[in-house]
Amino acid sequence: MECLINGTVRVVGDVQNVIIEAGQEPNGGFEGQVHVGSVGGSLSLSGSTAADRGPPTAIVVDYDVDGTISVENALHRGLTVYGAVGQGASITLSVALFGPVWVGQGVHGTVTCGTVNEGGQLDIHGPADGTFHLAGVSGHVKFWNGMGGTLTATAVNADGEFVVAGSAQGQGLTGTATFTGNVNRGGLIDITGSAGLAGSVTTANMLGTIHVATDASGLLSIGTLGDPNDPNDPNAIVRIDGGLTSDGHVIVGTALRGRLEVRGDVHKTTVGPAIRVGADVTGQIRVYGSLYDDVNEAYEINVRGAMPFPGAIAIDWDGDQESDVWEPGAVIRIGATSYTGNTWQARVYEISSCRGDMQGDWAVGFPDINPFIMALNDVLYGTSNYAAAFPGLEGSMAFHGDADCSDVFDSADINPFVARVQTGDCDCGEARGNGEGADRMPPEELAALLAENVAPEQYDALLAVVAAAIDAAPDEEMAAYWQAVYAALTQ
Ligand SMILES: [Ca+2]
Numbered sequence: 001m002e003c004l005i006n007g008t009v010r011v012v013g014d015v016q017n018v019i020i021e022a023g024q025e026p027n028g029g030f031e032g033q034v035h036v037g038s039v040g041g042s043l044s045l046s047g048s049t050a051a052d053r054g055p056p057t058a059i060v061v062d063y064d065v066d067g068t069i070s071v072e073n074a075l076h077r078g079l080t081v082y083g084a085v086g087q088g089a090s091i092t093l094s095v096a097l098f099g100p101v102w103v104g105q106g107v108h109g110t111v112t113c114g115t116v117n118e119g120g121q122l123d124i125h126g127p128a129d130g131t132f133h134l135a136g137v138s139g140h141v142k143f144w145n146g147m148g149g150t151l152t153a154t155a156v157n158a159d160g161e162f163v164v165a166g167s168a169q170g171q172g173l174t175g176t177a178t179f180t181g182n183v184n185r186g187g188l189i190d191i192t193g194s195a196g197l198a199g200s201v202t203t204a205n206m207l208g209t210i211h212v213a214t215d216a217s218g219l220l221s222i223g224t225l226g227d228p229n230d231p232n233d234p235n236a237i238v239r240i241d242g243g244l245t246s247d248g249h250v251i252v253g254t255a256l257r258g259r260l261e262v263r264g265d266v267h268k269t270t271v272g273p274a275i276r277v278g279a280d281v282t283g284q285i286r287v288y289g290s291l292y293d294d295v296n297e298a299y300e301i302n303v304r305g306a307m308p309f310p311g312a313i314a315i316d317w318d319g320d321q322e323s324d325v326w327e328p329g330a331v332i333r334i335g336a337t338s339y340t341g342n343t344w345q346a347r348v349y350e351i352s353s354c355r356g357d358m359q360g361d362w363a364v365g366f367p368d369i370n371p372f373i374m375a376l377n378d379v380l381y382g383t384s385n386y387a388a389a390f391p392g393l394e395g396s397m398a399f400h401g402d403a404d405c406s407d408v409f410d411s412a413d414i415n416p417f418v419a420r421v422q423t424g425d426c427d428c429g430e431a432r433g434n435g436e437g438a439d440r441m442p443p444e445e446l447a448a449l450l451a452e453n454v455a456p457e458q459y460d461a462l463l464a465v466v467a468a469a470i471d472a473a474p475d476e477e478m479a480a481y482w483q484a485v486y487a488a489l490t491q
């Protein structure tokens with residue numbers, strides 16, 4: 001069958017061969033609709049589908065595609081397949097996608113698509129164990145029931161979304177997805193199905209967001225993480241809400257300048273270190289849970305470069321949880337140095353369980369005064385100087401600053417903090433952490449101690465904190481005490 005049409009072609013049975021010739025935008029384009037039962041042969045639009053003309057959906061297939069559908073120019077309007085794209089079958093959208101493409105019952109064959117433009121949408125429902133070739137993603141691509149096939153694409157651009165969802169157990173990214181280009185700023189790869197990242201995702205440089213809503217038991221491999229012009233890029237985020245389980249591992253080929261967050265645990269693998277970075281870390285690796293030892297591996301986290309400031313790695317990043325541990329035997333290797341436990345001087349942290357320990361050495365004392373003043377000042381005045389000065393510790397700042405164990409870090413913690421500095425007491429519990437039990441030093445002595453341990457540029461912050469202590473004093477005696485401290489500091 002060969003015809004030129006301006007209206008609707010409706011074929012109730014199986015289409016064997018249909019060629020529709022249409023002009024190209026802006027002068028021509030296919031303005032009608034092809035509505036068929038199933039496609040056993042080939043259905044081809046040799047031009048583009050005209051934008052803003054004709055019915056919203058250019059091609060409708062009520063059942064399966066077992067042959068080929070091709071659009072040799074841009075698809076401005078929709079393509080709907082209510083059935084499946086069978087094994088050996090194909091849909092080829094040669095140039096670009098501006099409208100919605102919807103497949104209801106899975107893809108076992110091949111889908112090839114030019115750039116998915118802003119407003120363009122590719123939705124695949126049902127099993128997707130076929131082959132997918134996409135150009136750049138500036139619109140939305142969503143696999144509703146997992147992706148178990150092979151996908152190649154170029155970049156994910158700003159506002160582009162590549163989503164692998166799932167509605168049942170075992171659905172997630174179980175196949176391989178390879179992005180030969182970058183995930184650009186504002187671009188998103190989102191794996192929300194319950195199987196998580198069980199297959200692999202490979203990208204070039206990553207400046208946007210990769211999110212895995214459950215565990216990662218497969219491979220996430222990216223080129224550089226973060227903006228090459230920004231050593232510490234807080235907007236390039238790889239976030240795994242679960243753990244790195246089974247053989248789950250993350251490889252950053254060169255520098256890590258953004259954030260790598262594992263919100264669960266880093267478990268044993270059989271495939272080498274769970275986290276590997278090929279060059280320097282100047283961003284952050286945040287493990288919210290535990291770092292477990294893999295007895296078969298020398299290192300659990302391996303950074304081949306160095307970790308200059310502000311690079312940081314923190315285990316139990318979000319604050320001390322007793323069940324979250326850096327397991328003995330687990331090793332973080334940076335360059336030629338192996339770390340086997342908390343090493344605050346190198347910003348390799350197992351987050352401290354010590355209240356008042358603001359710089360991460362698992363003790364509370366004079367060195368904590370300066371960071372405490374800085375942190376409380378941030379809380380009171382909305383600045384973020386502590387996060388900048390102590391990268392890796394901002395997630396646990398409120399825990400450590402909460403010297404009175406009230407679950408809130410505020411001015412009421414000043415007094416108990418000063419008591420802890422004097423006694424070295426780290427713990428919460430009965431008759432502890434409330435500042436009692438420490439002999440209060442004379443206000444002039446405390447003022448001298450504070451002044452001595454606070455950096456000159458922090459002096460105003462110190463005065464603000466002492467003023468806050470006056471306001472927060474529980475009684476007149478304490479208020480008078482802090483007024484005397486303030487007077488001594490401002491003499
Ligand atoms: Ca090991």
Ligand SMILES: [Ca+2]
Nearest residue numbers: 288316321324
């Ligand atoms: Ca934790």
Ligand SMILES: [Ca+2]
Nearest residue numbers: 357361363364
């Ligand atoms: Ca300390």
Ligand SMILES: [Ca+2]
Nearest residue numbers: 402406408409
């Ligand atoms: Ca508190």
